[in-house]
Amino acid sequence: MSSEVFLRVDRLKKEFSLKVAWLEAIFKGKKRIVKAVDDVSFYIKKGETLGIVGESGSGKTTLGRTVIRLVEPTSGKIIMDGMELTQLKGETLRRERRNFSIIFQDPMASLNPYMRVGKIVSHPLEIHNIGTKQERKEKILWLFEKFNLTPADEFYNRFPKHLSGGQRQRVVIARALITNPKFIVADEPTAMLDVSVRSQILKLMIEIKYEFKLTYLFITHDLASAKYICDRIGVMYLGKIVEIANKEDIFKEPLHPYTKILMSSIPIPDPNIKREKLIPKGEIPSATNIPTGCRFHTRCPFAKSICREKEPELKDVGGRLVACHIV
Amino acid sequence: MELLNIRNLSIEYKTKSGTVKAVEDVTFEVGEHESLGVVGESGCGKSTLGVAILRLLPPNATTKGEIIFNGKNLLSLTNEEMRRMRGKEIAMIFQDPMTSLNPIMRVRDHFFELFKVHEPSMKKEQMIKLASEALESVGTDPKRLDNYPFEFSGGMRQRVMIAIAIALKPKLLIADEPTTALDVVVQEQIMQVLKNLMKTKNMSLILITHDMGIVSELAEKVTVMYAGNLVEHGEIKEIYNEPKHPYTKMLLESIPNIKLDDMELKYIPGSPPDLKNPPKGCKYYPRCPYTKEICKTKEPKTVKLGDRKVKCHLYSGG
Numbered sequence: 001m002s003s004e005v006f007l008r009v010d011r012l013k014k015e016f017s018l019k020v021a022w023l024e025a026i027f028k029g030k031k032r033i034v035k036a037v038d039d040v041s042f043y044i045k046k047g048e049t050l051g052i053v054g055e056s057g058s059g060k061t062t063l064g065r066t067v068i069r070l071v072e073p074t075s076g077k078i079i080m081d082g083m084e085l086t087q088l089k090g091e092t093l094r095r096e097r098r099n100f101s102i103i104f105q106d107p108m109a110s111l112n113p114y115m116r117v118g119k120i121v122s123h124p125l126e127i128h129n130i131g132t133k134q135e136r137k138e139k140i141l142w143l144f145e146k147f148n149l150t151p152a153d154e155f156y157n158r159f160p161k162h163l164s165g166g167q168r169q170r171v172v173i174a175r176a177l178i179t180n181p182k183f184i185v186a187d188e189p190t191a192m193l194d195v196s197v198r199s200q201i202l203k204l205m206i207e208i209k210y211e212f213k214l215t216y217l218f219i220t221h222d223l224a225s226a227k228y229i230c231d232r233i234g235v236m237y238l239g240k241i242v243e244i245a246n247k248e249d250i251f252k253e254p255l256h257p258y259t260k261i262l263m264s265s266i267p268i269p270d271p272n273i274k275r276e277k278l279i280p281k282g283e284i285p286s287a288t289n290i291p292t293g294c295r296f297h298t299r300c301p302f303a304k305s306i307c308r309e310k311e312p313e314l315k316d317v318g319g320r321l322v323a324c325h326i327v
Numbered sequence: 328m329e330l331l332n333i334r335n336l337s338i339e340y341k342t343k344s345g346t347v348k349a350v351e352d353v354t355f356e357v358g359e360h361e362s363l364g365v366v367g368e369s370g371c372g373k374s375t376l377g378v379a380i381l382r383l384l385p386p387n388a389t390t391k392g393e394i395i396f397n398g399k400n401l402l403s404l405t406n407e408e409m410r411r412m413r414g415k416e417i418a419m420i421f422q423d424p425m426t427s428l429n430p431i432m433r434v435r436d437h438f439f440e441l442f443k444v445h446e447p448s449m450k451k452e453q454m455i456k457l458a459s460e461a462l463e464s465v466g467t468d469p470k471r472l473d474n475y476p477f478e479f480s481g482g483m484r485q486r487v488m489i490a491i492a493i494a495l496k497p498k499l500l501i502a503d504e505p506t507t508a509l510d511v512v513v514q515e516q517i518m519q520v521l522k523n524l525m526k527t528k529n530m531s532l533i534l535i536t537h538d539m540g541i542v543s544e545l546a547e548k549v550t551v552m553y554a555g556n557l558v559e560h561g562e563i564k565e566i567y568n569e570p571k572h573p574y575t576k577m578l579l580e581s582i583p584n585i586k587l588d589d590m591e592l593k594y595i596p597g598s599p600p601d602l603k604n605p606p607k608g609c610k611y612y613p614r615c616p617y618t619k620e621i622c623k624t625k626e627p628k629t630v631k632l633g634d635r636k637v638k639c640h641l642y643s644g645g
């Protein structure tokens with residue numbers, strides 16, 4: 001990992017407006033807005049893996065998609081490899097897309113069932129006009145060999161339905177990698193897989209990261225998976241990053257109450273260990289109706305009166321950033 | 328006394344492309360107030376096993392063996408007798424609380440439906456009282472009886488599901504991946520609910536899951552299944568501290584943990600066999616690092632080692 005910053009995200013916001021009934025819209029002048037990503041800033045160094053963890057509805061998937069402009073940001077800046085992605089448009093943006101890609105969560109839904117696996121993986125090459133037909137095929141077969149999708153030429157002609165979950169996810173990774181990107185967003189790449197396959201995919205992702213000199217944004221709800229692959233971890237809650245720090249710091253001593261809760265919620269397979277658990281009240285509120293003050297105060301076991309009134313800013317606590325009044 | 332005795336249970340599904348041996352010769356028991364975890368990968372037969380106890384398998388399934396519950400063989404009951412068991416003596420909760428509640432019925436009507444089947448003479452006040460108590464015991468405000476399922480979040484729906492399941496105080500609760508569709512934090516809340524219920528109600532629990540973490544926190548005993556077979560069964564602590572079957576060993580090793588000093592990612596190579604055409608001999612041999620010649624030809628017998636059962640040639644002296 002170098003010290004050079006590869007990706008800088010600055011005050012990124014993404015709001016979705018919800019459809020409201022027209023009567024409500026006319027008479028109450030109401031517009032319901034979901035603040036999916038609400039003023040998020042971070043950086044990722046070259047060759048680094050930043051993990052984003054949080055519950056469903058925390059905005060982590062929207063963040064991942066917005067960073068590579070699959071979703072248009074409402075405001076904010078994204079600077080990747082010295083280039084301001086937020087300024088790019090049309091054909092220039094499309095040409096740039098070969099440099100970054102995404103691995104989706106559900107390998108069943110992200111592969112076209114009517115396309116053969118070889119065609120699926122060569123599609124990005126065709127779009128970007130890379131190589132001749134023969135060269136494309138050779139590259140794909142080489143990648144399949146590497147990914148243990150063997151015999152490779154047989155896999156090349158198979159349909160996704162003939163593949164197991166783990167094999168499909170390897171095809172999704174192959175497609176993400178085929179244009180030699182520098183940056184990959186991995187959105188819960190192992191969430192739909194069985195335990196024994198999960199580790200295989202994580203291991204593969206770690207191997208290719210070094211071999212292809214990749215930088216990752218790794219989105220997950222599973223802190224245990226994040227431990228193996230991430231260098232730093234950002235914890236997201238209702239559209240905001242509440243804590244961001246080195247993996248070691250997060251695991252040794254989580255500071256934000258929400259991070260503490262996430263850590264203590266992980267079931268530990270060792271029956272000899274009995275832990276004190278920290279259990280929050282209720283569930284994540286709707287992003288259309290974000291609580292005032294600290295957005296976590298409605299569930300926080302440590303909330304004080306200031307937490308209801310004032311929104312905490314991310315502040316430096318011993319080299320890490322935490323947004324909490326009581327830390 | 329044992330509450331549930333499963334004896335030599337085999338279940339096959341007839342499909343167009345062949346017969347799937349989903350469960351094969353499985354024998355275990357669950358004691359009163361005991362909690363048993365059933366773990367294994369997708370397709371190992373663990374859900375089929377749970378549904379079979381309630382006799383809710385699809386028509387293309389054939390069941391052999393015995394399921395003895397409270398002294399009665401469930402497989403020889405008439406349909407009507409079995410219907411009276413479901414919800415009253417044995418209840419089940421499923422993975423997805425979104426699809427297991429009826430979207431156009433209020434929560435109270437889900438309870439009432441259950442009460443009307445089992446206690447047709449029950450008065451409305453009594454029904455509301457029982458339903459309220461059940462909701463309270465899972466940490467939900469009884470006022471919410473009048474709400475529709477869509478007015479609840481995922482975790483709250485699972486609480487409602489559990490409340491309905493335990494409303495008539497069944498002796499056995501079967502929970503099939505009760506937290507898989509939920510977030511970690513909510514999962515923890517639901518596990519606490521189940522823990523409390525185990526303490527306060529006289530109930531046994533069969534917890535079907537792929538997550539050893541959940542089993543360790545909730546169950547006393549565990550059954551490990553692979554490709555329709557019971558490969559190991561025993562006390563959770565003993566199995567965790569000293570797994571005997573190679574599959575159990577590798578399954579335990581492949582679980583991601585949160586210890587910073589253990590960064591090695593282990594996994595089980597290969598994938599489970601096609602159950603229409605399983606390998607001869609031990610079903611695990613193609614993935615097993617200890618495979619001997621005998622494993623490829625002869626199916627291992629289940630042997631008892633103290634309180635433990637293991638199905639592996641390493642222990643059967645073969």
